[in-house]
Amino acid sequence: MRSSNHVIGFLNFMTLLLSIPILGGGIWLSSRANTTDCMKFLQWPLIISGASLMLISLAGLAGACYRNTVLMYVYLWAMFFTIAALVGFLIFAYAVTDKGSGRPVMNRVYQEYYLQDYSGWLEDRVSKESYWTKISSCIRDSHACDKMGRIVRGAPESADQFYLRKLTPIESGCCKPPTACGYVYINETFWYPTGGQVGADPDCFRWNNDQDQLCYNCNSCKAGAVASVKTSWRKVAVINIVLLILLVIFYVVACAAFLNNKRLDNDEPYGETRMEKAQPSWLNL
Numbered sequence: 001m002r003s004s005n006h007v008i009g010f011l012n013f014m015t016l017l018l019s020i021p022i023l024g025g026g027i028w029l030s031s032r033a034n035t036t037d038c039m040k041f042l043q044w045p046l047i048i049s050g051a052s053l054m055l056i057s058l059a060g061l062a063g064a065c066y067r068n069t070v071l072m073y074v075y076l077w078a079m080f081f082t083i084a085a086l087v088g089f090l091i092f093a094y095a096v097t098d099k100g101s102g103r104p105v106m107n108r109v110y111q112e113y114y115l116q117d118y119s120g121w122l123e124d125r126v127s128k129e130s131y132w133t134k135i136s137s138c139i140r141d142s143h144a145c146d147k148m149g150r151i152v153r154g155a156p157e158s159a160d161q162f163y164l165r166k167l168t169p170i171e172s173g174c175c176k177p178p179t180a181c182g183y184v185y186i187n188e189t190f191w192y193p194t195g196g197q198v199g200a201d202p203d204c205f206r207w208n209n210d211q212d213q214l215c216y217n218c219n220s221c222k223a224g225a226v227a228s229v230k231t232s233w234r235k236v237a238v239i240n241i242v243l244l245i246l247l248v249i250f251y252v253v254a255c256a257a258f259l260n261n262k263r264l265d266n267d268e269p270y271g272e273t274r275m276e277k278a279q280p281s282w283l284n285l
Contacts, residue, residue: 007253007254007257008060008063008072008254008257008258009060009061009065011060011250011253011254011257012056012057012058012060012061012075012254013057013061014250015053015056015057015060015247015250016053016054016057016058016061018053018243018246019049019050019051019053019054019057020050020054021050022049022050022053022239022243023047023050023051023053023054024050049082049086049240049243052078052082052085053082053243055078056075056078056079056082059071059074059075059078060072060075060079060254063075072258075254076251076254076255076258079247079250079251079254080251082247083244083247083248083251086240086243086244086247087244089237089240090237090240090241090244093233093234093236093237093240094237095120096120096121096122096233097122097229097230097233097234098120099117099118099119099120100117100118100119100123100223100226100227100230101117101227102169102172102227103117105179107163108163108179109163109164109165109166110163110165110166110167110171110172111167111169111172112172112173112178112179112220113169113172113173113220113223113224113226113227114219114220114223115127115219115220115222115223115226116219117223118223118226118227122226122229122230123226126222126225126226126229127219127222127226132222135225136174136216136217136221139170139174139216139221139225140212140216144168144170144171144174144175145171145174145175145188145189145211145214146189146211148167148171148175148188148189149187149188149189150188156187157188159185162185162188168224168228169223169224169225169227169228169231170221170224170225170228171224172220172224173215173218173220173221173222173223173224173225173227174214174215174216174218174220174221174224174225175188175189175214175215176188176189176191176214176215177191177203177204177207177215177218178199178201178203178204178218178220180199180201180204181193181198181199181201181203181204181207182194182198182199182204183198183204183207189209189211189214190209191207191209192209202219203215203218203219203220206218
């Protein structure tokens, strides 16, 4: 007779289990952001989603176990607003990551990144001077460029071997000068200009062989950071799409179970409305 409570309780238990890896993923991104991506705002969508789901599922479990109507109303409304917030985040995430991608380079496997290819909120956020100071410092402290060095058959890799590497956006934009500058490869993070001349790109003059500077102040480095965030946000968006589909299914089933629960509380047989139930018996004679 009270199977509706069991259904709601089971759905909330599943939602609680679902919130644990989501929250854990957000915390993992938070720790990873301090050492690699350096984008501390990236993990918040997952942390907020996971924490919200956990609180909502606990409220739903309590409401189902104790048959508390107030908690059930709170649970259903909270689920509704969570679904609406997820839809809003997905629209925002795809809107701000819609433009821009790496450009292919002739005779190179890796791509290069240009800030003018990106636009909108994400580009403004990353390239803002006060914010970029923190991001570039974080990238420098992560030693991403120091880790690029490779030994091939007991010797440092040659220029031809380096050109065949698939670099990350950060490595391509921050750890070497743009190819158009015409610098000569010495090693992964040490390049000399050809005949003392460099290209017209302003990044050509920003490049510095000082290992603490490299191209951290280049627009290509900012573009690489934006491209890195774009890729990560698209992965987060895929997780949220799966989460959204599950939440919508859970929400529809929970609403149906809650309405059935109310009908049982009012002693209404399935499919019979309160008006039909309240009719005087003499009308049916």
